[in-house]
Amino acid sequence: MSADPSSLADSLPDGMVVTDADILAGYRQDRAADPTAGTPLALVRPTTTEQVQNTVRWCAANGVPIITRGAGTSLSGGSTAVDGAIMLSTEKMRDIAVDPATRTAVVQPGLFNAEVKAAASAHGLWYPPDPSSFEICSIGGNVATNAGGLCCVKYGVTTDYVLGLEVVLADGRAVRVGGKQLKDSAGLPLTKLFVGSEGLLGIITEVTLRLLPPQGPASTVVGVFGSVHEASRAVLAVTAEIRPAMLEFMDSVAINAVEDLMRMGLDREAGALLVAQSDAPGAAGAAEVEFIQKAFESNGAGEVFATDDPTEGEAFTAARRAAIPAVEKLGSLLLEDVGVPLPSLPALIDGVAEIAAGNRVMISVIAHAGDGNTHPLIVFDPADPDEAEHAQVAFGQIMDLAIELGGTITGEHGVGRLKKGWLPDQVGSDVMELTARIKQALDPDGLLNPGVLL
Structure with missing residues (x-):
């Protein structure tokens, strides 16, 4: 009972x-x-x-x-x-206190990422992690999955900004790990243990976040390519020399879906689109923009557009953020977020195209290309059993491909319940055993988020 x-x-x-x-x-x-x-x-x-x-x-x-x-x-x-x-x-846990003296914010987990950004901005500060869903995703969820976003190629992911946590353990004790100090080598790095743990080890009730001075004005470079392979080679050319503030990728399916949604004049004939930004100051920024333009042109871009206008730049950023909901209008989605070392990015993108053709399913690829984190979006009709089966097969084959290329089955979304079957193939039996032992130590009855990851 x-x-x-x-x-x-x-x-x-x-x-x-x-x-x-x-x-x-x-x-x-x-x-x-x-x-x-x-x-x-x-x-x-x-x-x-x-x-x-x-x-x-x-x-x-x-x-x-x-x-x-x-x-x-x-x-x-x-x-x-x-x-x-x-x-x-945790949706009603929404307190926040910004401390300009230490450049930190103490936040309850239910606050949206965008609300943390706004609170920091009110004090002349900046919280960088920016998932595409930043307006509707919570800080607690960001911490639980170690979320990334568009600017993480230069500024890092959530774990780089978490200084401390309050966590309720499986027996009801509340513990504090870390704090407002920027450097702390006292004891095991338990703060890092809880970040990305997907609710398996404890319930996060408070987060202490590191804030930065505001980001400088950004210049935007847009490249239009005939193929996804050319665009992926251009990514390597850019990242081999500089670290842009943003480097995002959209394939033809995503371009057309976004154009259907936003009507902003995107080239419907393009095979791929790259959106890059530089926020380096002065002459350094101008040099980065010039370098990105040349890298795009020398790798097949038929059109390259650069602007210092923040409104124009934000329009292209908004287009990239809109890609998932735009593609979702084409059918139900199975969403991937596999990542690979940057030199393997062209092989991953080409391989996804082969998987799509082999399974006769539509797969749109968008990506945080600057750090090798891709989002293949498998579009299918769940009412069609054959199509749904092919979509599931493609889902697994994409993860197998990422592992084969030395990458990961999840760059920022977490393993959850959907991907746990592939985790042992990526990390190996010894790491799985170690993970299970940590879980057993902190949650011996297995009551926290059962069915996730393990």
Whole structure:
């Protein structure tokens, strides 16, 4: 017999524990839309660390699993509901305090990435990590998956900005690791252990983030290529010499889908589009822009456009951010985020095209090309069993290809539930055993996010 959530409700403020079936239905799936999602026993939306602790202690005492959910934007099924589990949503944990003296922000996990950026900007500071979904994804989810984004080629990913955490462990204890100090070698690097752990080791209730001075004005260079192979070679030419502030890739399917959505005059005949930016100051920036232009031209770009106008530059950045929702209008998506060492980028992009042809499915490739992180988007009709099967086969073959090329099955979305079958092939049995031992040490009853990663 399942536990009665009314006893949990007694220990929390009125209305915090929700059992209404219609509301629970809205929390079954995340952005990955896993059709096998279960139904939660109850939804809990705490506002404080203490309320999270009460929930975790009740779950530990009753043997009830906990799925932690941020904004529900996971693309790997990391917050898919499990039958009989508590769905703990951090959406109402939204406090933030910016400290200009230390250039830090102390943030609860439910705040959106964009809201953290805005709060930092109000104090003349900048929070760099910028997933394409920055307006709707939460900081807690960003930390749980070590999210990246468009500017990470130069400025790094989430883990590079997490200085400290407050984490509720599986037994209900709240621990603090790290802090506002920029350097700290005291003990094991436990902060790094929790970043990217996908809710398996504890529930993050507070994050201390490092902030930077504001980014300088950026110049934008756009290259239009006849083929994805030419564009991928141009990426290597740029990154061999400089580290741009952004270097993004879109194939012809994405270009046309975005043009359908935004009507901004993109070349529908192009095989690929590269959008690069330099934010280096003065003469150094001008030199970078000139270098990028020449790299694009010498690798087959039929048209190269450069601008210092921030509005024009933002328009192309917005076009790249819109690629996934634009392609999604063509059908249901299986979303990948495989990555490879940069020299293998052309082989990965060419290989994805071969996989698409071999399985007779449409695969659109967009990419944070400057760091080798690609997003192959498999478009299919789930009502067509044959097409759905081919899509699943292609999904696995793309991960196999990334591993074969010395890369990763996930650059920033996390393993979640959708990719865990391929994780042993990437990391090996010894690493899987070590991972399981760490999980056992921190969550011996296996109640935190069961079904993810392991």
